[in-house]
Amino acid sequence: MRNVRPIRALGAAVTSLALIVAIQAAWTVASARPIQVTLRDGGIEPREIDVLQGATVDIVVRNAGTQIHNFVVPDFYVFTQNLQPGETVRVSFVPDKTGKFRYYSDRDGIPEAGMQGTMRVESQAGTTS
Ligand SMILES: [Cu+2]
Numbered sequence: 001m002r003n004v005r006p007i008r009a010l011g012a013a014v015t016s017l018a019l020i021v022a023i024q025a026a027w028t029v030a031s032a033r034p035i036q037v038t039l040r041d042g043g044i045e046p047r048e049i050d051v052l053q054g055a056t057v058d059i060v061v062r063n064a065g066t067q068i069h070n071f072v073v074p075d076f077y078v079f080t081q082n083l084q085p086g087e088t089v090r091v092s093f094v095p096d097k098t099g100k101f102r103y104y105s106d107r108d109g110i111p112e113a114g115m116q117g118t119m120r121v122e123s124q125a126g127t128t129s
Contacts, residue, residue, distance in 0.1 A: 034058040041065035042114040075101040095121040
């Protein structure tokens with residue numbers, strides 16, 4: 001019966017791992033961690049952000065490029081300052097309308113090539129406009 005103990009230990013390990021995963025999932029939902037946006041020279045990640053109308057959108061914007069960039073969502077009056085390479089800023093707002101809205105990094109008010117994405121705002125009821 002020497003094999004019994006390792007199998008039991010494995011069972012306990014799997015059980016506790018499942019518990020940790022369950023706790024982490026619950027924690028993620030409860031705390032609504034900020035959305036990470038990364039600015040690169042010529043691109044923004046992610047290309048699409050899905051959020052809910054009436055719920056606070058919390059975004060951490062990091063400039064991972066070598067040039068100065070910013071992050072704007074004009075429809076929701078989000079305009080960060082110019083971010084130096086490596087600089088991070090946190091913005092939050094509450095979308096008051098549903099639909100698809102553009103976000104981008106601009107230079108003199110004009111979106112830079114490739115540096116844009118789409119924010120999709122859905123109603124809390126789950127219907128898309
Ligand atoms: Cu830029």
